[in-house]
Amino acid sequence: MTLTLREGDASAFFEAPFNAYPRSVGYVSPMRGDILRMLDPKKNPLWTSGNPYRFWTAHRDGRPIGRIIAHMHHQSNQRWGWNRCQFGFFDCADDPEAAHLLLDAAEGFARDQGTTELVGNFNLTAMQQCGVMTAGFDEPAYTDMIVGPPWLPGILEANGFARLFPMTTFEIDLAAAAPPPARLDPAHFTFAPIRKAAFPERMEEARLLLNDGFAENPMFVPLTAEEFRFQAGELSTILDPRLSSVVKQDGVPVGVIIAIPDLNGFLKATRSRIGLTTPWHFLRYRMNRRRAVIIFYSVARAAHGQGIMSAMLAETLGRVRAAGYESIGGTWIADENPASLRQVEKMNGRWLHKLHLFRKAIA
Secondary structure (H helix, E strand, O other), X not given: OOEEEXXXXXXXXXXXXXXXXXXXXXXXXXXXXXXHHHHOOOOOHHHHOOOOEEEEEEEEOOEEEEEEEEEOOHHHHHHHOOOEEEEEEEEEOOOHHHHHHHHHHHHHHHHHOOOOEEEEOEEOOOOOEEOEEEEOOOOOOOOOOOOOOOOHHHHHHHOOOEEEEEEEEEEEEOOOOOOOOOOOOXXXXXXXXXXXXXXXXXXXXHHHHHHHHOOOOOOOOOOOHHHHHHHHHHHHHOOOOOOOEEEEEOOEEEEEEEEEEOOHHHHHHHOOOOOOOHHHHHHHHHHHOOEEEEEEXXXXXXXXXXXXXXXXXXXXXXXXXXXXXXXXXXXXXXXXXXXXXXXHHHOOOEEEEEEEEEEEEOO
């Protein structure tokens, strides 16, 4: 069986995980159009801002069974004083030879850039999907959660990568969620739902609150308006205004929570492609959605210490439950963030998956 490495084939890059993983892995891909848009040097602000990148696919007898992208995120290196390259979208069949070929290509890119380490998985930055699944392989995943097979961590370690920065995803059964604490005073606090009519205004408020509230979080880099629109622009078509809102204190935005209906059932049914049956599958998904997922939540630093985070989450869980949803998931929380971990425990949440970054020094 012949093994080849191909560079720059976006269609093969999208197809590779479908060939690499059996259905039991539970892998769910972003839409094909979104993958192609991420890789486009003229559309993705990550590339138009001057960050170099290359991507490859590994083929067995002409069939793509693995993929990887390597890139520099200059903004991360400048913000945190690193000299690193990042790898992402690392998906591969249980094929050590193919995996080595992909990882070796990414290492070569990192070496050519003069960096001292290669770290991933980032799809494509820490402000998007990140990590490699290392436990909880049998647990169901929600939209925007990293999903991978049990052999991937071992393959990375066999190629000289070491684990760091553990993270955890979570799920809350809304029927068993803890009762809310004292609510925010309605004389001063209001919840502005994120509706289509006010989408640009609300999302700009959300971006500013994200950048402020996350400013000191590990790996975080403030998002420009262009980057945020690129990542969140499609949300207007899938948002349920009952789930997401900007919290205002005397008219000033102080908190935000972005939650969306879980799309994984729809994505699985369509295999993440647009086709003749896509509208039917989307209608079916809209009529039967019972799961939601929190993409992020943030409170402005000047408003910390007022109980806004707890009250905002409690209010949102109540609204999600009243809208007919049965559970809500959360993408990831760093294990070094005990305050957020306790927040989930207070809501009677349960942990789903363990994730890690993987790092290799570049000689």
